[in-house]
Amino acid sequence: MRTYAYLGPAGTFTEAALKTISKSSDQLIPFANVTAALEAVRTNKAEFALVPIENSVEGVVARTLDELAIGEPLVILQETTLPVSFSLMVLAGNKSKRINSVATHPHAEAQCRAYIAKNMPGAEVITTASTAAAAEGLANGNYDAAIAAPIAALHYGLEIIADDIGDNVAAVTRFVLVGKPGKIPAKTGHDRTSLAAFIGADHAGALLEILTEFSVRGVNLTFIQSRPTGRELGSYHFIIDAEGHINEERVGDVLMGLRRICEDVRFLGSYPRADKISPTTTKSTTDKSFQSASAWLTEVRQGKKI
Amino acid sequence: MRTYAYLGPAGTFTEAALKTISKSSDQLIPFANVTAALEAVRTNKAEFALVPIENSVEGVVARTLDELAIGEPLVILQETTLPVSFSLMVLAGNKSKRINSVATHPHAEAQCRAYIAKNMPGAEVITTASTAAAAEGLANGNYDAAIAAPIAALHYGLEIIADDIGDNVAAVTRFVLVGKPGKIPAKTGHDRTSLAAFIGADHAGALLEILTEFSVRGVNLTFIQSRPTGRELGSYHFIIDAEGHINEERVGDVLMGLRRICEDVRFLGSYPRADKISPTTTKSTTDKSFQSASAWLTEVRQGKKI
Amino acid sequence: MRTYAYLGPAGTFTEAALKTISKSSDQLIPFANVTAALEAVRTNKAEFALVPIENSVEGVVARTLDELAIGEPLVILQETTLPVSFSLMVLAGNKSKRINSVATHPHAEAQCRAYIAKNMPGAEVITTASTAAAAEGLANGNYDAAIAAPIAALHYGLEIIADDIGDNVAAVTRFVLVGKPGKIPAKTGHDRTSLAAFIGADHAGALLEILTEFSVRGVNLTFIQSRPTGRELGSYHFIIDAEGHINEERVGDVLMGLRRICEDVRFLGSYPRADKISPTTTKSTTDKSFQSASAWLTEVRQGKKI
């Protein structure tokens, strides 16, 4: 049995995502926000934490990134994605009643505006702290309907009237499973490496230098974001996701390069990509190419005629 | 009299920021989310909209960026920043009553955790959709205290017990004032230019190419974020803030370079920086340097002996 | 009738190359060295000068490059190439006499060493100031044979015993036709542009900056050489040949970029390539791409909704 912290409350997309990677015998503990969920791992209240990291309707990306980059060190062990799918739900048995008020999180309201305008033009829209909170309030009889994740209906015994009512049916949230630093997940051939690179104040051109460290070794990025580090004005860090695993030569070489030129670098994890896409490597960026170049240098330094 | 839409509800940091740039005679209209506030400008319900764009406790950055990058075109006309300052407030006259329950937005709770643990260790924490919603609920008598922006106390007639109770006293939110495309604010010498650069799927190395267009003309970035464009897998765009004004030669030259190499580029505005920091230019990146190089090329092409 | 100066003496590869681009009615004047031939154009003794620029057995490349880069300005109007083909020649009628002494230029001796070792192992090798001087000395009866350009046999009435006796049958010399600055040859679609880029002392990284100006506009190089500028220690310039014509947008844009970042730039000519190879352009480096980006910028600056 394992213990997982997650961004609660129960009934949100994060719980749904966690169910896809945990066993029924595991213990799943909701926390009020990302910081609390991650702190649970740091203080040994949970072995792992699952938190959203990108494109979530709950808007917590920045918090997750900041905690991983600046908080007490944790590493990403796994990632999982979940389609963002909003359902309209009512109290069981109320399926055919007119909806005069509907509750949801502000972001969800933005994404379901077209549906609301068409199907409940006169309904009052009440905003809540999470989509699960909307479902909970519905269960408490506070309003007529809620827009939430399908799992919320299950959780609060509600009845779903309509599925996939959001504008963007392709929307996906990426979640990361986080643990204490220790064993790095094995290389799979379709891995992602996350890191935070810190630069000093007033270092114009630093980002180009950082990216050149990647490109010169043929390592592609899949995500980048600059963040003010917060301690002093003009001090920045970059959160970067790159293709490949730290135990691959080219990725290790990039990390060493960053370590040399950055004020600080924090390794945030190497783990299998949810989409199982393998990095594109050329003959000059394989492990073999790095190892053979290293062997060649050793011989040249020994004065051997090459 | 001008009409401003803003991210509501009334009593949040956005309203406080808007008050610093509007007149008392102006009309300020709160909207439930960023999309709605921006849509008000698009549909002529408001002349301008003020929305948070970076580092906000309300977590709406992604929504603002996506609306500007992908929604029907709007441009940034001005930016303003506001320190993120949380206050603890109670009903007027209840200053010395024991606090058994306190409400706030989940992000605010994360930032004020140390204060809560020390001063109200036994209090129940209730999360709300916004800090203003917490204040409103307090005014309605739903709980004993709320953590919100100081302006919320003013708005709901509450009494502040403690100011600046967040962990990070340096936290700042950046807001942008947005309008319909038209006249670009005049050059001030300390401007910022925002843009969105779109790249096609499977274009490894595109980010380095994009950054090189900036660096080769000596234009520094102040912000960058990659975002999945959403329509097809692997299709990305970058939101970029750069130093300088589109009417400066080097910035215009960068934009033309991006226009050539990117699938698409959207200009999001040139406007004065709130911090009034001027870009660092060298003798090779001034307007004069660009103009004199252009005059020289014309002469060389005419076969003049230079 | 036109007057051409060329690197003499008569009977060398340069005269042979000049015959391929001049008419029989033109006047061809040999000069003792490259500087003298170019000076003839500067002082109006000749309209044009043909001099070797690359890979010549006569070793004069550096002189040509230095004259063009640092001397009083001249521009390249045309290039032509000639295979380096050495012939062994004797006095007419001496075809079957044993060769005890053979004269040639030191570079030619190096390239024909295998042939000499095999066919005249005991012969004394006499070095001369040019291959034509070897032929002239042979005509004067100074030794038994000479190794020179085929044209030298014609010139001095000698008899060729063996052709193509050099080691590298693919060797080619590139010559440039030089004139006073004035009209630039028309664009042909397969042009080369030559230039000299000067950098100040102690400017580490300058070469990378220079090359980036080319690569960011998709302009490929075909030749590069660093040269000490000579006036002060550590001051360098680069002689660069690039694909394309100065009247093409991307090439003009590169030149403006270099003009901004270099201490000085000298345009050395745009002219058709002898090999008629066209540059590889992508959709982002065509004239049309540059013009459409420029039109777009104008509209964006006017505040039009794009």
Place this chain on the structure above:
Amino acid sequence: MRTYAYLGPAGTFTEAALKTISKSSDQLIPFANVTAALEAVRTNKAEFALVPIENSVEGVVARTLDELAIGEPLVILQETTLPVSFSLMVLAGNKSKRINSVATHPHAEAQCRAYIAKNMPGAEVITTASTAAAAEGLANGNYDAAIAAPIAALHYGLEIIADDIGDNVAAVTRFVLVGKPGKIPAKTGHDRTSLAAFIGADHAGALLEILTEFSVRGVNLTFIQSRPTGRELGSYHFIIDAEGHINEERVGDVLMGLRRICEDVRFLGSYPRADKISPTTTKSTTDKSFQSASAWLTEVRQGKKI
């Protein structure tokens, strides 16, 4: 006693340079051209060879570079520079006789043209295969005067009338001492590393990639030249001199990078600079920085909390 081959004949600048680095007990053997001098080392007729490599009046740079890059491998062990100083010399006792004819190498004639025009306006100028050959011919009574290196006067018993008669008094020739691959000279802190980097045909952008390998590790170049490799059209190599020693981490790292991306790389030697200029390193390019980054990567890969 050591045996040195050198570019002859005796009495040229190369012999003068060799005297500055050899002992009087050493054996110095002149060869007719650079190829022959280097071949003497390859075939064990000499232990070392001294040949000019850059900016020489004898014009042999290309030959030296080609032999090192493409011929059977040799390495540079030392470099030395010599000011290019031309002297006017006559037969002993003829100091006050009128000069009607003067002999010299064509390059020397170009450099001394102003002096000749002013002091011997009517003299016939005879060109010879080397400046030493001019001195030798003078000793044989072939003409009235010779322009050559001061050492030639010593060698042929001639009398110097005027020193430093060239236009460019700052001109310097750089010579390299070459030997068979084996022991690399020890690091001195002011070293240069020479190499040849080969790229395949049609690899546009290859030079930028090559330079980026240097710049990303903070290694500056002091010389670069492209050369057609000769075997197939469009196949190039670059001769590059860089600051630093192969046994320094950043230089070794560059070499490995080049080995990975180039078709071939040949190490041509690490040796002390004649001008004793030390490379500029930053805190991110020292050996210590490389070693500490490597130690850090090892710990991160072991899952240690950094």
